Amino acid sequence: MTPIYKDPQRPINERVTDLLARMTPEEKFAQMHAYWLVLSEDGQHRERSDMSDEFAGVSEQASLAERLTLGVGQITRPLGTHIVDAKTGVRAANRLQKMLMEETRLGIPALFHEECLVGLLCKDATLFPSSLNYGSTWDPELVKRAAQQIGEEARSTGCKQGLAPVLDVSRDVRWGRTEETFGEDPWLVGVMACAYVDGLQGEKRDVLATLKHYVGHSFSEGARNHAPVHLGFRELNDTFLLPFEMAVKLANAGSVMPAYHDIDNQPGHSDAFLLTTLLRERWGFDGIVVADYGGVSLLHQHHGVSADATHSAALAFNAGLDVELPKDDCARHLAQALERGLITMAKVDEIVSRVLTEKFRLGLFEHPYTDEKGIALQSPATRQVARDVATRSITLLENSGILPLSGKPRVALIGPTADDPLALLSGYSFPVHLIISDMVDNTSQVTTPLAALRTYLGEENIRYAKGCHIIKERLAGAPVFPGDSSGKPIQSSPVSPDTSLINDAVKVAQESEVVIACVGDLAGLFQSGTVGEGSDTDSLNLPGVQQQLLEALVATGKPVIVVMTGGRPYSLQGLESKVAAFMLAWAPGQEGGWAIADVLTGRAEPQGRLVVSVPKSAGAMPFYYNHKLKSGGTPFAFHFGARYPFGYGQSWTTFEYGAPTLLASEVDICGNVVLRVTVKNQGERRGSDVVQVYVHDKLASMVRPLQELKAFQRIELDPGAEAVLTFTVPVDMLNFTGFDGQRLVEPGEFEFQVGRSSADIQGAVTVRVTGEARVLPEKWNMMSRCDVK
Template sequence: MSLQHKSEIPLYRDPDAPTEARVADLMSRMTLDEKIAQLHAVWLKLSADGHHQPRSEDFAQRDAGVPIERLLRHGLGQVTRPLGTHTVDPKEGVRALNALQRQMVEDTRLGIPVIAHEECLVGLMTKDATLFPSPLNYAATWNAELIGRVGEIIGEQARSIGCHQGLAPVLDVSRDPRWGRTEETFGEDPYLVGVMACHYVDGLQGERRDLLATLKHFVAHSASEGARNHAPVHVGPRELNDTFMLPFEMAVKLANAGSIMPAYHDIDGVPCHANRDLLEGVLREKWGFDGLIVADYAGVNLLYSHHAVARDAAAAAALAFNAGLDVELPGHECALHLAEAIERGEISLATVDAAVERVLRTKFDIGLFEHPYADPEHVNLRSAEATDVAHEVALQSAVLLRNEGVLPLKLDSAAKIAVIGPTADDPLALLAGYSFPVHLINSGEQSDLAMTTPLQALRDLLGKDRVIHARGCHIIEERRAGAPVFPGDVPLAAMSEDKVDELISQDTSDIPAAVAAAKQAEVAVVFVGDLAGLFQSGTVGEGSDTDSLTLPGVQQALLAAVVESGTPTVVVMTGGRPYTLGGLEDKVAAQIMAFAPGEKGGEALAELITGKANFSGRLPLSVPKSAGAVPYTYNHRLKSAGTPVAYHFGSRYPFGFGLSYTQFQFDGLECSTREAAIADGTFEFSFNVNNVGACDGEEIVQIYVHDKIASSARPVRELKAFARIPVASNASARVRVRIPVDMLNFTDARGERIVEPGDFDLMIGSSSRDIHLSETLTVVGHATRTLERDWRMVSEVEIVAQ
């Protein structure tokens, strides 16, 4: 660009100018209406001819009565899910997004392009994109590098359709599996969640951070009262920081996450969308977060319509933007009233300007002004590598909980296998709630799923003649449009009345045929579990909470009848939360927890069941003995089970647990550093992992610590390091671990992270319960240390000899 030409264009349009100079120049040219337009989104069904149609939703975006032309006249901050809102051919969807972008760039006074955001938790949530497994599967791999590659692929697909922000990952730390959104989490350990999140964010955003990851839901959404969606959260500041904030802190400081989304609930009466202490105080001032804070859908509106901490939409907007919000999503219900809030003295122009500056800075930094359009001829939502990675996650995440010698099934046998259960031949049963096909259910659309189900995959491997199929029962007989319950739909006066149609089937008429099939077979493989669906259109997912950990519908009766047939029974559970087997745990021959393994889940399960691949997944959350035993997590404090400890509390299958077709032993622990200085020390030790079985396998080594004496009550154990260790049959691997002293911190009464001198139990094992090696580590120092902002958050685990 010539110097003469540069002088003819506004400074903010000069790509070589510093970002801050561009922001200042553009801000100096903007009217209040143009500023406010940058602080909200619109939710439209876009059209390539420019005749866009509004989308309204009773809960997420009500009709504000503002014509589209008026909404777009002054520009726009974001457009909500341009390709993910409805079924649209991806190329046509990109053309429609380009049409909107062209309106913003060419038909508005300042030509500010718009950020397009999409959901991307389990793959880009659009037609034809790869359908990855659920985040519980991600965590069950204990393979952070693999999940980083998942993020990279999703990022590549998102960029190809003009998406600039992905609304993922979910960093909520699971506390109670009755919560419907458990399926969206990385499990119950804050360190595991944080490590997985950092790799996903790094992969999604790339080195240039030209696509923003969105950490959600800030904070403690998963600790809701009674595991109910949107319910209040009752946690103290120490637990809030140590358990729920840690993953967010890691992803902000280590992965440079570009965006954060507050949660719907209130903490001690303060809704997160109006919590300045969290959004400004912790995120920006304490952690140095420099990205965008975007509202969860309708989260600003809820400040007056549900929480009743604001009198109207203008007051709600003032509360949220004063707290630190930058963009209202998915629409504009409240942000459009910011001018009124300024006139009433409820928010200052300076506060509005600060939010607008952050939005503009982001748009400049991601290169949006220079590259506002996507190429419809280069849409890339499918690739062999993406499919392979989805397959690998499914393989590495399935957890073998029990095996009494019945698995693997023999490929070279003529024995009959009965494949039974409502999820054996249902492709939707392989998918999580934030997948595109599941989201279509509530809009009344159907998705053509070219996916191989477990039944089809087992027929392919074993031969069709060997497989006898009987469904046995339904979970939901008809997946239909229209969520039965949106949050807030049921008035208080009607809460005692049961007016919701029962979706879950209670029909037992197909069970006898399933029993007959089992009796004809050498082994019965029974597929049970969940069907994801939002707001009670399914049995798990956002708003689909439960009061029980009994298998939904009549699945327990089906399983009991098959077990009673006398045929050895393998249970394969898929879905978004662990369920109990109603006392049949000791009567089944094998049990597998596969969560929601995605589009390649059918093939992966068949390969594992037949021994073509070995199990290596480990539980990312505990499986409580019953709903009455929750909340239960492995990293509880000693008294959480009461005194005396009741036998029916706790977990049958603990955090980190999982079996294999081979066996491992641990030995040879050597601590090169048993004592480490409190100021900057690092503990270092090594040990052997021996494969003493007949086949190759991968062990997940897990390192836990316990603070023996502390100034506040501490968990019985906490995960501080982990790694996948591949070991060939009859071979060994020498593993070295380094844990910084910083990671032995906890939060004090000031809200600061501290490390105290003293002794710590070191526990090395294959699960949080199965500890094989132990030692005592000592932090040496004369006084308690307060950690600096950039403390060492990650341990190192490596194979040093094999």
Template sequence: MLLRQSEVPLYRDPTAAVEERVSDLLARMTVDEKIAQLHAAWLKLSSDGNHEARTVDFAHGDAGITVETILQHGLGQITRPLGTHTVDPKEGVRALNALQRQMVEETRLGIPVMSHEECLVGLMIKDATLFPSPLNYAATWNPGLVEHVGRIIGEQARSIGCHQGLAPVLDVSRDPRWGRTEETLGEDPYLVGVLACHYVKGLQGEHRDLLATLKHFVGHSASEGGRNHAPVHVGPRELNDVFMLPFEMAVKLANAGSVMPAYHDIDGVPCHADRTLLQETLREKWGFDGLVVADYAGVDLLHGHHAVARDSAAAAALAFNAGLDVELPGHECALHLKEALARGEISEETIDAAASRVLRTKFRLGLFEKPYADPERVDVKSEAAGDIAYRVALESAVLLRNEGGVLPLDVEGAAKVAVIGPTADDPLALLAGYSFPVHLINAGEQSVASIGTPLQALRALLGDQRVIHARGCDIIAERRAGAPVFPSDVSLDTTAHASRDELISRDTGGIAAAVDAARQAGVAIVFVGDLSGLFQSGTVGEGSDTDSLDLPGVQQALLAAVVDSGTPTVVVMTGGRPYNLGGLEDRIAAQIMAFAPGERGAEALAGLLAGRANFTGRLPLSVPKSAGAVPYTYNHRLKSAGTPVAYHFGCRYPFGFGLSYTQFRYGSLALARREVPIADGTIELSFVVENTGSREGSEIVQLYVRDRLASSARPVRELKAFARVPLAAGASARVRVKLPVDMLNFTDGRGERIVEPGDFDLMVGSSSRDLHLGDVVTVTGNAARTLERDWRMVSEVDVLR
């Protein structure tokens, strides 16, 4: 510090109230020092303090600014210090400490810097645990397990000095053509909200000393045509009921520490410039008290993409006036705030308010008292973490079809098993786009040799002599950089750009060998699906959107040839979106949807295929029959499936669906009361679930509700409660549900959540289509009720043995 010990200011006193410390420090700061807190820097850090500027990334238009200039007045955040390049975690912490030392000891006021990293599927740095994808989290329907994942990721993040994690993704899936579908928690807002709350609670811990970041606020997944960054066309009622609900839940119930706006515009207003969203709704209506941080280059896009700002200074003014606190990942626009201030486009009071929120967060995190991390206490991979990753993979695989007794495999038998397909022996096929090896794949440095593949796991289980392997085809023969990142990076002459077909392999030369392998075997297991990769370096992931739900490349031809061989065929699909099988769904023996099951996914899949464990995963999103059936979600309004119902629309496998190696029976539905008051009522019902099969299993019970008459068109059904019910063979349990009347709400023309009196259908089932029990409850009252801010958002489910 440059201050003498005898002049220790109030803001340095850890016993003083946070607001007093914020006021004292803010009063001492120059405009330059305040602005420095409102942006990040994306640098390649070095433990000797010779940090390098990044000059080749999409988010650094001001490449001519030196590192010294960026850091001279302090800094709000440092962007992904360990997750930007391959660095040993301990060395990365030493480099981060070197930067922190510069901030604390060499700047005038000694304000520490916050560090953020990606952490959606594990801490996105070298050597950290590689968890399954968020679709896997959702497919477990297990909030407690998702919270455990968050807790482990949070512990790993703290060990490297990370203060903010850029997760979870709360975008409610609406179009599986969108590449970022793999990052979502599915298509139901309630399921997304519940799982998000548990992830946030796990990540942040009891003391919220690590910030979760809710993204992308809001409606990002409803983009036009499923195209990344495209405009969103939804009305205010749907926006609130579907897309904003999970954010509201995570803010109010989980005390989320940060929110990230989305790239797109809604009805012409970019989210990064939408004061109604960021200030009026988020802060004033919901009571959010954390940081609003920009999505990478989102502020710059107001100028370069949306063209609602004339230059970088105007873009910064728009965003910070709307309620932004920190520009990420760099400083492109925030450094021009003084120019905007001089032009009268922003006030110093607005800059002060944002700077105060940043400082308040740093005080709350304890950064001033503990700015450094201990390199010797880095812990980013452990056996316990791997076991939880394995459990998620095990509980999330969904059995969609199982005919003829092919599964489980006969482990003790002598028949050969053909293991076929481009994803059978590719560890990258098990990983989602925000895992470290995939995210940095174009750097060519990432090793995945330690990750077992399905082929290796099946050989270990069945023996080498029983397994015949044939790759059959590639999805991508050679990984390389894909498309430009942002629409503003290219000219509007789209014919000048490379075709997606140049990346995806069309080579059918290996199919004959795959057919030969199948003919030698008693069963063929064909592994197909996706390869995650950013901006079309893969077939799914951020910027890797598609116009088809057909399997990428020649995988369909491979599968058809294997099925035609006559050998019973099991399809295992991995990846980030549901694909069709081109009409082969009724000809295959079995089908499994495994999504991206992470570093121990192969082990989990082998165990499930062999019957060592039972399938308990359920679909968190529907599987549309074709791209022409999109958008399709289970909670649609009437006529969404065509007029009256078009055969080629709809879905084959619906939201909530999944089979098991055992069977379950539902019965004895009972309502505690057939009428409940609108003011504070709770609907109470119970029913019995029985395992009628010969082995243990877990059923995912689901409660759906339909409003019979409303002042606004309502969905055909909506999920309102769910629970995992583990049962031994022959055992049964009574499931009791308490559903607050508040959860029957929808948004009215004023933008308020209301509940109306009337009759509601209650439907209990094993999926959104397979509904086994039903009854009607009446909500009594004389008029609609407007919900208060802290309305009851979650149902209560108890399993009684």
């Protein structure tokens, strides 16, 4: 007789109950963690060994083959761990899965996860632009399409869970992981997150999106990786929890990952209120909570809130964790935790039920293997979407009229990022991620600005000089492993101080008609680069001697166009007003060279708008547009503020905004604010603009920000054409967290501002919300909409 759990016709809850009843405690514990393996087609799998073992305090244990007989919850990054072509990697994964299905007592399949923030993190997958690029498009549908393509590549290789998207709200661009964020506005982050989750998971939720880093990771002390976060619940809820709430309630996200830091002395991996009370009980989250890599062991290794690995496992799993990643550093001690009375078998059964439920939902029991003939990477459609994101995220900050370039001028293309494929990629791109393991992957699929401009303008019209190095040699070996302050010697910065290449660059510039200077960052984890996870900064000056290079180029008198790539905005220290043009391309991915060249030559319009403010200096940090009145100090600090504000970006044309009007100046507290504005293209070229709607609460029982984005709409118009935009904003969206920790909407006056950016407001109207103050239900209206005629 077929066991109930093997019968796909039976309800999932019955299958889970039946299987759980058959499992030994050891088999249950095995479902609560992963193994990080280097898989082999011949079945000779081995455990990955690196600095993270020391980081997590790993000890010797029984052989891998012996432990695998008990099964396992997940396999960590089977294709993303080392350089292996997808077909070989899939064969190896299938070999392991076959062993689990046929050679273990109960035949429970493993779930394979991979990183997929900027594309599937494996050899030959499409290298997408960064999250800052996604956000800068202000186009949720495009972000959804990008995530759909990433999801298709993931499915084709057997990945069932992607560790993305990142929902951290940028607060301080010195933080190395700024590149992973959608920007500094919590609602915009939520909108983009929902689009990404919808795209990655698809209608069937057959690939789980993983919301991270839950929560507040981006507001760390001094913008330092893993550093404590100092927040009360009201600000945490209004700013940092909002995107997670949106992605859970609106997009049905399948997984959540807690963060490494502590908030008000409570580590994220042992926070029962956040992981259970809020996430599951109030929001209705029904997926699985997975640890950030090594995060459970940090409870005793770094935070000091547990005595040992056994205690750490109990703290995390009791708080709401379901699966320890990337290995079993602490979960291997669950039997001891049970013996010591630190966890109950009832709690273990609850957790394992959730893990099994997800495996049944994903169809792993019926379809455990991946078709190696179905692997689909680098399809033309996927590459095109990656190029669309790269192109439509490029943000023009300055333009004296030199752009777009006309004809085929003699161009001096200068700078350390002009012909470096890695300079176009984020820290979670496969080739960059490998640096910390001293591995080098082929980057032939990446088109650099030099290659693209030579194609468009002709090799005879392009002269190239590197000008300087950012880092001469990309190597692993950070000064310390992330978060480790155990007194290891600190190595010197890898950033190059060498100025010897500048003179040759100046000579090339002097022989040209126009200079294109490519400067910026090199992403690299744990200080193997200048931005990325663990690569934080204390300055917003360009890394190395790039500023000296720019100053020398500007001094030639030739028009200088600055193209900045990377994971955070940098100051040009006054050169902003002296260069002929300045544009941000962020980390545009493998198609980035084409995108940059398309905009420079006018084949495409610079459609990007800033999703992080570009501060005047590091002294302004932390800075974000939606700050409070007193944030600037008293008296107002001269160094506070942004040179280029949130929402800003130039185009090839100009738009005229009519005065905004209201459908009704008084609105019930349960109703909608309806706002109308006419926008006209005044220029001579077809172009686009992002119309932005901000709100200021004039009087509230809690201190409120000066502005908050509540709606936006991109429009594209021919010369002389106009459009009427009608925005509908639910009054629910005017909420904030009140005294009792609940979302509250109060009656009163609200100023609705319509503009091109947060600082370029073209008109404002005041709405009076009437009625009694109301606490929002769990299902409240989180989205505005816009109709265009």
